[in-house]
Amino acid sequence: xxxxxxxxxxxxxxxxxxxxxxxxxxxxxxxxxxxxxxxxxxxxxxxxxxxxxxxxxxxxxxxxxxxxxxxxxxxxxxxxxxxxxxxxxxxxxxxxxxxxxxxxxxxxxxxxxxxxxxxxxxxxxxxxxxxxxxxxxxxxxxxxxxxxxxxxxxxxxxxxxxxxxxxxxxxxxxxxxxxxxxxxxxxxxxxxxxxxxxxxxxxxxxxxxxxxxxxxxxxxxxxxxxxxxxxxxxxxxxxxxxxxxxxxxxxxxxxxxxxxxxxxxxxxxxxxxxxxxxxxxxxxxxxxxxxxxxxxxxxxxxxxxxxxxxxxxxxxxxxxxxxxxxxxxxxxxxxxxxxxxxxxxxxxxxxxxxxxxxxxxxxxxxxxxxxxxxxxxxxxxxxxxxxxxxxxxxxxxxxxxxxxxxxxxxxxxxxxxxxxxxxxxxxxxxxxxxxxxxxxxxxxxx
Numbered sequence: 089x090x091x092x093x094x095x096x097x098x099x100x101x102x103x104x105x106x107x108x109x110x111x112x113x114x115x116x117x118x119x120x121x122x123x124x125x126x127x128x129x130x131x132x133x134x135x136x137x138x139x140x141x142x143x144x145x146x147x148x149x150x151x152x153x154x155x156x157x158x159x160x161x162x163x164x165x166x167x168x169x170x171x172x173x174x175x176x177x178x179x180x181x182x183x184x185x186x187x188x189x190x191x192x193x194x195x196x197x198x199x200x201x202x203x204x205x206x207x208x209x210x211x212x213x214x215x216x217x218x219x220x221x222x223x224x225x226x227x228x229x230x231x232x233x234x235x236x237x238x239x240x241x242x243x244x245x246x247x248x249x250x251x252x253x254x255x256x257x258x259x260x261x262x263x264x265x266x267x268x269x270x271x272x273x274x275x276x277x278x279x280x281x282x283x284x285x286x287x288x289x290x291x292x293x294x295x296x297x298x299x300x301x302x303x304x305x306x307x308x309x310x311x312x313x314x315x316x317x318x319x320x321x322x323x324x325x326x327x328x329x330x331x332x333x334x335x336x337x338x339x340x341x342x343x344x345x346x347x348x349x350x351x352x353x354x355x356x357x358x359x360x361x362x363x364x365x366x367x368x369x370x371x372x373x374x375x376x377x378x379x380x381x382x383x384x385x386x387x388x389x390x391x392x393x394x395x396x397x398x399x400x401x402x403x404x405x406x407x408x409x410x411x412x413x414x415x416x417x418x419x420x421x422x423x424x425x426x427x428x429x430x431x432x433x434x435x436x437x438x439x440x441x442x443x444x445x446x447x448x449x450x451x452x453x454x455x456x457x458x459x460x461x462x463x464x465x466x467x468x469x470x471x472x473x474x475x476x477x478x479x480x481x482x483x484x485x486x487x488x489x490x491x492x493x494x495x496x497x498x499x500x501x502x503x504x505x506x507x508x509x510x511x512x513x514x515x516x517x518x519x520x521x522x523x524x525x526x527x528x529x530x531x532x533x534x
Contacts, residue, residue: 200478396452
């Protein structure tokens, strides 16, 4: 018998909302039914279609110290690092990233990326393209809406952005439907997934009783359509819970040691006063997930808000001397891995943050928030590689060429996934909403 538990308060039909969304009686360690519906995983299924790995450098990485150095600018702008040449003319990058320099023909960088103002860590610009994440669905949720099908056996959208993120509402589906929330991984693990001791698959077979419980809910109270969305996948969710192979795609232990070592260290470590929280194996896990059939994986990597004081990200050059070699190793490993496995054309990788850093170095030293110029790094996806898109002025303050925005980045990714950029989705009031206001992809990458 399935038991639903939660708070004592009930709806008028004696089943409260919290009781409905928690399958506490199954002992699933806090996974909501929505989580279970989203997981619907079978690691043995071969990958099909195209996918996106979004590497999010939260905080705003410095374009001037990574992919758009200005060695001829005055000292107060140019920073402490020197550029190194690559096999691609004009595609110079920081001397701390020699592995990417060797792969420049497999990368493209947009140097004329610009974010709208005002921008104070508006990370929703990365995940939806809009300022207001409370009203617009996340990119991955839209992809799930258009690309998932009843026969799918994997979650179309997986996020490694933690639940305790300072903006936990960044990746919500809103009006595309509750069934298109991301399946979230905590510390690279699908925690609580599976049956606990004493629960057998046979105990999950009482579908009729479960359906009768669902049917007692008042659908007229569900103004956002979440209950109907959950009902769509409930049977598949219960099948998935009992599957012995459900976690295989999430299990890094199945990777050879040499492959894991290629991506670099993934445990927190201390360098002087700096606590470095690095998770290179998130990228390896992302590769496993897209290889198994996941359409979108979002991966946060590092902390990039370097104003200078120890309480505000620390001395930017000291921190980047640690971070950039780690980033270089992890990204070069991912790009190489995708090519070696014949996945590069199907998997588009984008690396970016929610803004750039100020061109003028402050007294600490550090760089402050800056939206007028930033970068986005691309790899794979059948896009044009070995390209430098756009240019900024002498101090890296603003684009001298056409500026692209976050919606153009997302439009490029939607196009790669085969999603019609002219499509609309009705919002909660039934109004047709376009996926983006600016649906033009980055022309130089197409």
